[in-house]
Amino acid sequence: xxxxxxxxVEKIFGGLRAVHDVxxxxxxxxxxxxxxxxxxxxxxxxxxxTGVYTPESGAILLSGKDIAGLRPAAIAALGxxxxxxxxxxxxAMTVEENVMVAGxxxxxxxxxxxxxxxRRYAAxxxxxxxxxxxxxxxLGLAELAxxxxxxxxxxxxxxxxxxxxxxxxPQLLLLDEPAAGMNSQEARTLNDQIRFLRDQxxxxxxxxxxxxxxxxxxxxxxxVVDHGETIAEGTPAEIKVxxxxxxxxxxxxxxxxxx
Amino acid sequence: MRALIRAATIAGVLLVxxxxxxxxxxxxxxxxxxxVLLSGINIILAVxxxxxxxxxxxxxxxxxxxxAVGAYGAAYLGAKLAPPLHSLLGPGALANGVIFNIALLxxxxxxxxxxxxxxxxxLRLRGDYLAVVTLGFGEIIRxxxxxxxxxxxxxxxxxxxxxxxxxxxxxxxxFAWVTAIVVLxxxxxxxxxxxxxxxxxxxxxxxEAMATPTTRLKVTAFAISAATAGIAxxxxxxxxxGVRPEDFRFEKSIDMIVMIIVGGLGSISGAILGGIFLAVSxxxxxxxxxxxLVLYALxxxxxxxxxxxxxxxxxxxxxxxxxxxxSGTVGGA
Numbered sequence: 001x002x003x004x005x006x007x008x009v010e011k012i013f014g015g016l017r018a019v020h021d022v023x024x025x026x027x028x029x030x031x032x033x034x035x036x037x038x039x040x041x042x043x044x045x046x047x048x049x050t051g052v053y054t055p056e057s058g059a060i061l062l063s064g065k066d067i068a069g070l071r072p073a074a075i076a077a078l079g080x081x082x083x084x085x086x087x088x089x090x091x092a093m094t095v096e097e098n099v100m101v102a103g104x105x106x107x108x109x110x111x112x113x114x115x116x117x118x119r120r121y122a123a124x125x126x127x128x129x130x131x132x133x134x135x136x137x138x139l140g141l142a143e144l145a146x147x148x149x150x151x152x153x154x155x156x157x158x159x160x161x162x163x164x165x166x167x168x169x170p171q172l173l174l175l176d177e178p179a180a181g182m183n184s185q186e187a188r189t190l191n192d193q194i195r196f197l198r199d200q201x202x203x204x205x206x207x208x209x210x211x212x213x214x215x216x217x218x219x220x221x222x223x224v225v226d227h228g229e230t231i232a233e234g235t236p237a238e239i240k241v242x243x244x245x246x247x248x249x250x251x252x253x254x255x256x257x258x259x
Numbered sequence: 260m261r262a263l264i265r266a267a268t269i270a271g272v273l274l275v276x277x278x279x280x281x282x283x284x285x286x287x288x289x290x291x292x293x294x295v296l297l298s299g300i301n302i303i304l305a306v307x308x309x310x311x312x313x314x315x316x317x318x319x320x321x322x323x324x325x326x327a328v329g330a331y332g333a334a335y336l337g338a339k340l341a342p343p344l345h346s347l348l349g350p351g352a353l354a355n356g357v358i359f360n361i362a363l364l365x366x367x368x369x370x371x372x373x374x375x376x377x378x379x380x381x382l383r384l385r386g387d388y389l390a391v392v393t394l395g396f397g398e399i400i401r402x403x404x405x406x407x408x409x410x411x412x413x414x415x416x417x418x419x420x421x422x423x424x425x426x427x428x429x430x431x432x433x434f435a436w437v438t439a440i441v442v443l444x445x446x447x448x449x450x451x452x453x454x455x456x457x458x459x460x461x462x463x464x465x466x467e468a469m470a471t472p473t474t475r476l477k478v479t480a481f482a483i484s485a486a487t488a489g490i491a492x493x494x495x496x497x498x499x500x501g502v503r504p505e506d507f508r509f510e511k512s513i514d515m516i517v518m519i520i521v522g523g524l525g526s527i528s529g530a531i532l533g534g535i536f537l538a539v540s541x542x543x544x545x546x547x548x549x550x551x552l553v554l555y556a557l558x559x560x561x562x563x564x565x566x567x568x569x570x571x572x573x574x575x576x577x578x579x580x581x582x583x584x585x586s587g588t589v590g591g592a
Binding site (some may be wrong): 115117164 | 261281338443446447450451452453454455457458462464465466467468469470472473480573
């Protein structure tokens with residue numbers, strides 16, 4: 001069974017059909033690219049998958065179970081983690097605390113445990129902190145653990161969002177433009193890190209990205225949307241030469257429009 | 260072993276408070292004593308309100324309503340529980356302590372339940388709905404007490420005894436409760452729950468995407484905050500002969516907000532400083548009573564210009580003692 005399947009998903013904002021009749025299948029263990037020109041509906045698709053928006057119609061199946069209409073926290077608890085296009089870290093907290101926030105499944109102590117500083121509270125804090133440090137190590141942020149998250153440079157903030165998302169122990173990781181604002185060196189490191197997540201942590205990754213060097217490099221399958229509709233799907237090699245994709249990005253040639 | 264150390268610590272702290280009380284009552288005049296007790300009550304109010312307004316970032320502007328629920332609840336129970344418990348335990352300090360603390364806990368419980376009722380519908384939504392709803396709640400509660408004849412209506416509730424409510428509130432109980440509430444709320448703030456509350460304040464959408472049960476946590480924090488206001492109300496009620504509806508006007512809610520803004524929203528030590536500041540400044544400005552709101556408005560404007568984050572910002576006092584300032588890292592009580 002595929003990990004994530006969208007069936008004929010529709011999302012309308014007033015008069016705007018932001019997502020129209022999009023169906024796609026993400027197999028377990030793949031790195032899946034979602035691309036399209038600005039305003040194509042990529043982030044809206046992420047928001048529909050993660051429950052920020054409820055689709056007007058269509059189904060969103062996670063391991064065969066329909067999750068459309070669930071609250072974001074419930075979908076996250078099912079193992080769907082995400083990062084945000086416009087970075088949404090908790091700026092006033094330290095890097096480590098940012099990651100620890102997402103560790104609800106490691107957290108068994110009640111509020112009373114916390115207030116009375118029980119043994120269970122201490123064990124929880126230890127487990128959360130240990131896991132957070134491991135993830136920061138993977139993303140190369142271990143030395144910055146005690147820094148205020150808001151004081152990090154842009155690229156590090158993006159990696160912090162990934163570390164925080166990983167703290168959910170997700171099956172599916174949705175990355176919304178992780179390479180935005182990164183220089184080419186940072187983007188290359190990001191490529192390796194995304195592959196590491198799939199190979200070593202067994203994650204399935206869906207990537208929205210404008211940086212074609214990243215997309216063509218790491219994705220096994222690419223889905224292209226424009227004006228909220230699917231225009232192509234295939235391997236990077238197929239997408240690079242697909243006439244509709246070229247048209248969407250570069251404009252149509254007159255004879256193409258005629259055919 | 261752990262439990263033993265804890266019991267010893269608690270006994271030690273209570274002993275210290277008791278010794279302080281002996282010194283307090285023998286060396287200070289009634290006027291100064293009253294200001295010190297009011298400072299303690301203000302600390303409870305400010306630390307409790309800071310949990311929801313500062314840490315969680317959900318603005319309540321009607322906390323006087325919860326204080327009123329606690330005050331009336333504790334006053335009524337304190338008066339009604341006295342005869343049966345005195346016949347059971349005999350007169351004396353022990354019986355008084357038992358009656359008083361049951362009354363306070365029940366007052367806090369009533370206020371906490373009111374907090375649940377107010378918070379559950381209004382905190383499901385993102386945004387400033389809580390401010391509007393608590394503003395209304397504060398007024399509704401005051402008008403209810405103004406018309407409840409079994410609680411003395413507009414005259415106020417003075418118990419069954421002609422001399423008024425028994426004056427249970429003293430230095431020992433006020434500061435025992437201050438210590439307990441400050442420690443409990445500090446522990447809550449510096450835990451996974453506290454981190455989640457701060458995450459809700461910082462970015463609710465991101466907190467939700469990280470599987471944080473935002474509604475449940477907001478409602479819990481709000482109910483705890485309301486309950487602490489209730490306990491402060493109970494202490495306040497038994498400090499004087501009775502409670503009157505006009506003790507819990509909108510100005511009282513504003514006083515509480517001034518406390519936490521002066522001290523720095525989100526800082527427990529700031530809330531403590533703000534609570535003391537307000538008790539003292541109210542006394543110093545006693546002759547200017549009618550201009551109080553104007554003066555506070557001016558004070559707030561000056562703070563917004565000179566130091567918008569308040570005295571301490573969102574940091575704690577002990578963070579300033581370290582070499583490098585950091586945000587709240589996890590540490591023991």
